[in-house]
Amino acid sequence: MTDQAERINAFIKLGKFFREYSEYCKKPEAISFNKDLGQRTQEVITLAGHKNGWFTAENILFAMESWGELLTSENLKEWLSDYPIERPNRKTVALIMAGNIPLVGFHDFLSVLLSGNRALVKLSSNDAVLLPFIANYLIEQSPALKNEITFTDGKLEHFDAVIATGSDNTARYFEHYFSHKPHIIRKNRNSVAVLTGKESKEQLTALGEDIFRYYGLGCRSVSKVFVPKGYRFDPFFEAIYDYNPIINQAKYANNYDYNKAVYLMSEFKILENGFLMLKEDPSYSSPIATLFYEEYDSIDGLKHHIKTNKEKMQCVVANGLFEDEVDFGKTQKPALRDYADGVDTVEFLLKT
Template identity: 75%
Template sequence: MVDQTKRIKSFAKLGEFFREFSDSQKIGNIAPLENHWHSKLEEVILLAGHKNGWFTKENILFALESWGNILTEDNLTNWISRYDVKKNISKSVALIMAGNIPLVGFHDFLSVILTGNRAVIKLSSNDNVLLPFISKYLISEEPSLREEIEFCETKLENYDAVIATGSDNTARYFEYYFGNKPHIIRKNRNSVAVLTGNETKEQLKGLGEDIFRYYGLGCRSVSKVFVPKTYNFDAFFEAIFDYNPIINQAKYANNYDYNKAVYLMSEFKLLDNGFLMLKEDNNYASPIATLFYEEYQSLDQLKKRIELEKEKIQCVVSNGLFDDEVEFGFTQKPGLYDYADGVDTVEFLLKT
């Protein structure tokens, strides 16, 4: 019999650990040598950055702090109590995780464990040290989890359901191999912002966070803005100026230089502030260091279009325009109720 209370307490303890670690980093404290878990996490963050140049310490700490704020006993209990978890039939769930941003698959992992299922995890080579460390911490708090978490480095076998996250291309592969099992298969999505020209400086600065956090590599990263005809971008550029140090990150700078050269050779019209290029484009997925924009004539028409193309969109950032909009500056701070692609993972697990 699964003791859900113990599982919740172990994740709440993890949240407390994340909060303590984040606080110690902010004030510049070095973890005491006798604090094994703090010291080990320092090493893991360093290793994750060595393996993936996009995983800077700042961005990993941001992910840890965000989850630390979410993982409290009250939050977890209130969230999971909305479901009839007792009806769950325990099963092994294969989790095929992406590696675009730190801990991108943690919500799926959390959902599987708290519903009383077993996680069989296939990690991306781009993010394969953070979750194993977290699992060791959870097992230290709740030893019964040792049998409920497995990391698979070879072919996945002996699983009852699948949650796989990847690109449109890998989704076709996933459908072929896992289509005969109950599954959630996620494809490419991007996030957009809808501006009216009435945004405050603070809102536009928040939009900068939505654009630049994780270097724009997440599905919740804003990759495109819709603006009214004759929109003046001066206020936007002024508001995001404080993000200019991003150009000092070598991988980001290389992408900026490369994409700018391609655009100039193709004679595309660009707006450029030295660390971000704005290109008028109908597509949603913009390259690194580029933000696509598109003008609209009617908000009503734009709303209809976004509704028609919602399968391509993860988040819509705006101010009082959409029922399910995200506030400026908050796309990378999803809560427990924010399910990727709008598919309720917990409900899926309980019905499978």
């Protein structure tokens, strides 16, 4: 069994690798990097993109770079300092991963291993390349981890707890199937932004990152904005214009054309700028290339509405309105303590 210090050190080395590879991709002539490892990493990124057209090299590199910023000695030790992990009650934890964005289940994987447990991983077919590559890198740094990480395509067996992520429909199945085991079951969530009309151009441009990163496929992606009655969207469209190259991605463009045709045939009123459609809608989960919006009468009334529907939201982007709000442009940069659905994964693992 690997001790915690050795596990932490393996992830610190992984973070260093992510940072160096990201820098190497930006300035290959300016940084000395292991060419063999660089070639293997490039092949994995290319393969992941072939298996899932939404996994562009840019978005995979963004995920790696983001994790590289988090996986430092200081960050990991500060995060784990709140938990009594010295003598963990070691368990095998089944992880049923989603596959909507690159490395979406990595935080669960990290939490399981650094809490002293074994990871039994069932990958989504949409993201079945990146994590095994990363696991192999970790094992190279700490060979004892080979016995702590297992990937399976078949039926999950011989586990003590489960963390499963899926849609609202699969969540019902998970809750029934895993009812006899300690579990965290995650359902659909979306993120929203609250605009007041006083936002700067820089804030609205940053909101574009929250909307367009990963093509809006993540639970931390902003899929809806709340705006005051009579809000004019011209400044918003102007501020996000630099994101227009997204329409050159074929899968995104196909979704844009299809959803636009559906809206027009259904005679829905939409606003659009050639790469994003705005549709007034009370729902939270908007289709690709569409951003829902809803008008509000008062901030107090909106706060009550958001509090009432909190279980549907992963992040609320705003400026000085909510205690747990996220700054514009920061939804895809969560900290280690930003747990999905607000459920402390490490605490769950230690108490199970």
